[in-house]
Amino acid sequence: MKIKEVIVVEGKDDTAKIRQAVDADTIETNGSAIDHDIIQRIKHAKQKRGVIIFTDPDYPGERIRHIVSNNVQGCKHAFLTREETRAKHNKGLGIEHASVEAIRRALSLVYEVGAEFDNGITREDLLQYGLLGGPQAKSRRERLGKRLNIGYTNGKQLLKRLSMFELSKKDFVAAMEQIIQEEYDE
CATH class of the missing domain: 3.40.50.140 (Rossmann fold)
Known part of the structure; x- marks a missing residue:
């Protein structure tokens, strides 16, 4: 290659x-x-x-x-x-x-990576999916980074990373729903 x-x-x-x-x-x-x-x-x-x-x-x-x-x-x-x-x-x-x-x-x-991209994902979305604060936040951010292939990031930088890689809210929500379902199945 x-x-x-x-x-x-x-x-x-x-x-x-x-x-x-x-x-x-x-x-x-x-x-x-x-x-x-x-x-x-x-x-x-x-x-x-x-x-x-x-x-x-x-x-x-x-x-x-x-x-x-x-x-x-x-x-x-x-x-x-x-x-x-x-x-x-x-x-x-x-x-x-x-x-x-x-x-x-x-x-x-x-x-x-291009210029800043408004993907519609907000801090409230991160809170809703348990990516900021709380006992599962770090684990969920690790899983999200792996699933979306954007690497791990802390809570402060997550919105910027999602925007930087121009990930849509639809892809974000789908990834988070899969992660939550996996947690439920464990």
Whole structure:
């Protein structure tokens, strides 16, 4: 599988793992201390070939995704879940620990992000479906992120993430109804 876009990753281990899964070029941020030169390389790659941001599903990975997205408009995004990136014996997590199949799946489901999109989903909808506060909120946000392939986000950022990926209220409601039904069946 050949990927046209340049994939932005955190480090050399991520590059090595991605190259096991697909034929692709990468730009390594070397962690969350992204300097001006790296941002300029990513901007250049975006103009020439397009960019996919593919970072770990943890705080540093989300921080890198945020920094790059804010500095380079129109990037695509690929996500893996924490479970897919967990190392053996729970010693860390990261793309470098994911299976080749999981990486290929994530790259086949990339999202292109445009300008802000009004999808009609409100904070009240998030409250109604138990995504903010309450004992099941975090679990439901994790399930929603996995089902919609938008990655995990905290309650404060969920509306922004749903808008950023231009997810319709219809798709949101359908996903939440499935999640609630699964919980009921458990």
